[in-house]
Amino acid sequence: MAGVYISWPFCAQKCTFCNFASGVQTRDLEVLYALALTAEIAAHEWAWNPETVYLGGGTPSSMRGETLASVLMGIPGSPWREATIEAAPGTITPEKIAEWKAAGINRVSLGVQSFVKSELARTGRRHDAGTVEREIGLLREFGISNINIDLIAGLPGQNEAAWRESLAWIKRLQPPHVSVYMFEVDEDSRLGQEILNGGVRYGAADMPDDAAIACFYEIAVDELARLGIARYEISNFASAGFESQHNMKYWTREPYVGFGADAHSFDGARRWQNIETARQYTARFHAGESLRANCEDAVPQEEKFFVGLRLMNGIELDESDWVRFGPALDRLFDLGMIEKCGGRVRLTARGVMVSNEVFEEFIAA
Ligand code: SF4
Numbered sequence: 001m002a003g004v005y006i007s008w009p010f011c012a013q014k015c016t017f018c019n020f021a022s023g024v025q026t027r028d029l030e031v032l033y034a035l036a037l038t039a040e041i042a043a044h045e046w047a048w049n050p051e052t053v054y055l056g057g058g059t060p061s062s063m064r065g066e067t068l069a070s071v072l073m074g075i076p077g078s079p080w081r082e083a084t085i086e087a088a089p090g091t092i093t094p095e096k097i098a099e100w101k102a103a104g105i106n107r108v109s110l111g112v113q114s115f116v117k118s119e120l121a122r123t124g125r126r127h128d129a130g131t132v133e134r135e136i137g138l139l140r141e142f143g144i145s146n147i148n149i150d151l152i153a154g155l156p157g158q159n160e161a162a163w164r165e166s167l168a169w170i171k172r173l174q175p176p177h178v179s180v181y182m183f184e185v186d187e188d189s190r191l192g193q194e195i196l197n198g199g200v201r202y203g204a205a206d207m208p209d210d211a212a213i214a215c216f217y218e219i220a221v222d223e224l225a226r227l228g229i230a231r232y233e234i235s236n237f238a239s240a241g242f243e244s245q246h247n248m249k250y251w252t253r254e255p256y257v258g259f260g261a262d263a264h265s266f267d268g269a270r271r272w273q274n275i276e277t278a279r280q281y282t283a284r285f286h287a288g289e290s291l292r293a294n295c296e297d298a299v300p301q302e303e304k305f306f307v308g309l310r311l312m313n314g315i316e317l318d319e320s321d322w323v324r325f326g327p328a329l330d331r332l333f334d335l336g337m338i339e340k341c342g343g344r345v346r347l348t349a350r351g352v353m354v355s356n357e358v359f360e361e362f363i364a365a
Pocket residue numbers: 010011012013014015018019020022023057058059088111
């Protein structure tokens with residue numbers, strides 16, 4: 001069953017670590033973008049009814065209620081099995097939750113990133129731990145208990161004690177899903193630029209090193225497991241039954257269609273991506289031009305490895321995989337990066353830590 005992704009690339013601030021094509025934009029652009037997005041959805045010819053919807057960005061929790069309703073109205077298949085909205089803590093009110101529920105939202109993903117005041121202050125985030133606790137209480141009060149919390153391991157100034165403080169908040173709040181991202185230097189973020197080119201404004205001089213970030217990640221794996229929140233994908237952890245149904249489609253290569261700036265789509269045979277920024281997307285739409293930035297054939301056998309191996313239960317290999325990737329597989333088994341488990345092959349704990357290098361073996365082979 002297929003999924004739908006909707007991009008809302010508007011934010012109240014630009015976080016220092018963020019490398020997405022999102023940020024603070026004018027209200028005029030937001031209005032024109034909403035028109036383009038609604039029209040793109042209306043023009044889509046549905047070959048299937050989606051079972052999951054995911055509103056990401058950006059900060060879709062900042063969407064006006066009527067905009068959200070008109071966007072979701074164009075998606076068939078309601079009520080969806082899972083419909084997620086990404087939310088910035090500090091923006092959730094009873095009125096908003098009521099609007100979300102009326103539009104079909106049943107899961108909320110909170111971009112918390114950290115519960116530590118000093119870390120949050122340096123990223124440009126405006127919330128604190130108390131805000132998150134209050135808003136999770138509100139969501140539960142209004143019947144939304146399927147909640148994810150995003151955390152970043154490796155923020156400027158982070159040390160083990162601070163990282164454990166964030167994990168202690170997870171224990172206190174008991175969300176059924178947690179995503180843990182290890183910070184990666186990227187020239188598209190202001191912090192990444194500062195790390196690469198020097199400067200002191202965003203905390204580049206105060207970054208934990210790679211070994212410390214790996215250690216924070218391992219601590220999270222252990223602590224979350226103790227809470228019954230098990231790792232099922234490299235960056236994703238869930239209580240039984242709360243794995244993200246939408247995101248699973250990416251890793252099991254089921255089809256999905258994306259709408260809005262920078263949205264990706266996959267129809268089982270081809271992958272394509274919309275033009276990256278809200279400004280370009282809106283301009284192209286209103287000029288009657290194509291919204292696509294690129295389109296290419298999928299490479300199923302390679303993708304089976306570099307997408308499927310992200311899942312902790314791994315993948316099943318067939319004869320053709322051994323014919324194509326035999327030497328790479330033997331090398332990775334010998335290095336202790338992958339292992340057999342039942343009839344499947346999966347990353348080892350060591351392989352998870354260098355997963356990008358493992359995946360390269362299947363891109364280059
Ligand atoms: S991290 Fe999220 S809220 Fe911050 S700028 Fe990026 S998309 Fe916006």
